[in-house]
Amino acid sequence: MNADCRPALTLRQDTVGALAAMQAVFARDMKVAFRQRQDLLNPLLFFVMVVTLFPLGVSPEVSFLREAGAGILWVAALLSVLLSLDHLFRHDFDDGTLEQLVLQPQPLFLLVLAKTAAHWVLTGLPLVVLTPVLGVMVHLDGNSIGVLCLTLLIGTPVLSLIGSIGAALTLGLRSAGVLLSLLIIPLYIPVLIFGTGTVASAAEGAPVGAYLALMGAFLVLALTLAPFASAAALRISLSNG
Amino acid sequence: MWQFFHKLGSPKWFFGISARLMPWLLAGGILLLMAGIVWGLAFAPKDYLQGNSYRIIFIHVPTAFLAQSVYVMMAVAAVVTLVWRMKLADVFVKSVAPVGLVLTFLSLFTGAVWGKPTWGTWWVWDARLTSMLILLFLYGGVIALDRAINDEKSAARAVSVLVLVGVVNIPIIQYSVEWWNTLHQPSTFKLTEKPSMPAEMWVPLLLSVLGLYLLFGWLACLRMQTEILLREQRTRWVKDYVLAGRG
Amino acid sequence: MAFDSFSAFMVMEGHGPYVWSCYAAFFLLMIGLMVWSLRRRKAAIEACRRGYEFQAGRNDQQAASASAASFNRVKVSQD
Numbered sequence: 160m161n162a163d164c165r166p167a168l169t170l171r172q173d174t175v176g177a178l179a180a181m182q183a184v185f186a187r188d189m190k191v192a193f194r195q196r197q198d199l200l201n202p203l204l205f206f207v208m209v210v211t212l213f214p215l216g217v218s219p220e221v222s223f224l225r226e227a228g229a230g231i232l233w234v235a236a237l238l239s240v241l242l243s244l245d246h247l248f249r250h251d252f253d254d255g256t257l258e259q260l261v262l263q264p265q266p267l268f269l270l271v272l273a274k275t276a277a278h279w280v281l282t283g284l285p286l287v288v289l290t291p292v293l294g295v296m297v298h299l300d301g302n303s304i305g306v307l308c309l310t311l312l313i314g315t316p317v318l319s320l321i322g323s324i325g326a327a328l329t330l331g332l333r334s335a336g337v338l339l340s341l342l343i344i345p346l347y348i349p350v351l352i353f354g355t356g357t358v359a360s361a362a363e364g365a366p367v368g369a370y371l372a373l374m375g376a377f378l379v380l381a382l383t384l385a386p387f388a389s390a391a392a393l394r395i396s397l398s399n400g
Numbered sequence: 401m402w403q404f405f406h407k408l409g410s411p412k413w414f415f416g417i418s419a420r421l422m423p424w425l426l427a428g429g430i431l432l433l434m435a436g437i438v439w440g441l442a443f444a445p446k447d448y449l450q451g452n453s454y455r456i457i458f459i460h461v462p463t464a465f466l467a468q469s470v471y472v473m474m475a476v477a478a479v480v481t482l483v484w485r486m487k488l489a490d491v492f493v494k495s496v497a498p499v500g501l502v503l504t505f506l507s508l509f510t511g512a513v514w515g516k517p518t519w520g521t522w523w524v525w526d527a528r529l530t531s532m533l534i535l536l537f538l539y540g541g542v543i544a545l546d547r548a549i550n551d552e553k554s555a556a557r558a559v560s561v562l563v564l565v566g567v568v569n570i571p572i573i574q575y576s577v578e579w580w581n582t583l584h585q586p587s588t589f590k591l592t593e594k595p596s597m598p599a600e601m602w603v604p605l606l607l608s609v610l611g612l613y614l615l616f617g618w619l620a621c622l623r624m625q626t627e628i629l630l631r632e633q634r635t636r637w638v639k640d641y642v643l644a645g646r647g
Numbered sequence: 648m649a650f651d652s653f654s655a656f657m658v659m660e661g662h663g664p665y666v667w668s669c670y671a672a673f674f675l676l677m678i679g680l681m682v683w684s685l686r687r688r689k690a691a692i693e694a695c696r697r698g699y700e701f702q703a704g705r706n707d708q709q710a711a712s713a714s715a716a717s718f719n720r721v722k723v724s725q726d
Binding site for chain 2: 650656661662691698
């Protein structure tokens, strides 16, 4: 990999507060990502392709697609987030940036949170933006598409947050990719169930406020707990040597 | 109290106490389990709704019950590993995870077979079956992560983090019955209420649950001893123990 | 006794195959788990013992070679 592709992380240790450090980590991750646009596009392409496979593989009938569309889009989004998780810490681990991050005086879980936020902005958010287009292609009605986007907006950060734990745990292991999906998919299931359940009840004309509140609770829970867990996991993986 | 706590952390002390406990655990476990199963199979009255197929309950409920509580025990041990770095706690997690996997599989298998005469299908995507399936994956993940990390200490701590993250799943299992009202009947045991079954049914059920608990205790002791022997083979007392076993 | 005869007990009014396959799987897997764990323990003890014997053998060899070396040196110095 080209060395000047990856700007060094510069945090002046004694003067920089936690918030400024988070901003610096976030900004650096964005900069790195935009210098390697291929990595940015991969999950999106994957998302589109998986969605394309369903009408081809199962049935192009409007009634089937309308019923299964939300589920297809959710599963595809989940898989493409899973696909992108490997990059979350891998490059920083390989070039030693991660060790620097761990050594910073600022709390590690905040820096991890910043990295996860950058990951979401780079993968989760584009997926949400792309969803209306694909939603039209699988014949979802307008209301359902709106609710689907809302659930993905709340749900994909949860996917990134939970995923960061798995990415940190499997860092530096040989069979990291397969292991990551084994560890993470079970934890994704509740989010998936409620994500698609919300859209299903919206399609029936039922109020979705309670479901969305529950998903919001998932998000708050993941926001408060996941950064601690992945920070702990990062320390363990780095001490693994 | 603290002395006891420190003793509990010593593999040598555990080895001695478990060796004394194990015969009792094995005998009691087999006795209670057999009593519960024979009573349940041959003597308990027929269920007026489900007929004789309900007799699967005498192994289905114990395995499901234990599969969940083993995970909770692992979570407690994981906290102990992370906070106090106690060797035995991490030996426990590592030794017990495969047992939990087998128990979870058994509860899923018996549940599926029970579903055939009762619901007419082998598999129903209802909340509790699904969350047991997720539990199976969680056990699989714990075992796989433990196998993948070579360094013993990092493996122990990484697995502990994973177990703690996964324990979030346990309340979802417990309350899923209330969340989704599906074909599955409500939980058989509730701690606060009297069971709705007649005594001739729940007493043998209780016996087999207790029996399986004891048997699990025996298995846990046995597998922990194995793990300790392998880890502590450079110590004096393990050498003495191994060489004494020959004569 | 909930059943009139042994054959009624085996058939369980048509539910026999389900009930008995469950119990078969349960006993098979539980006994398998117990036997496997017992054999693992035995194998661990065996591995430890072989390790100690190997160690002891190497110690003897080292001792032997050490004495041989000193013997040689004595010989050389005499020369």
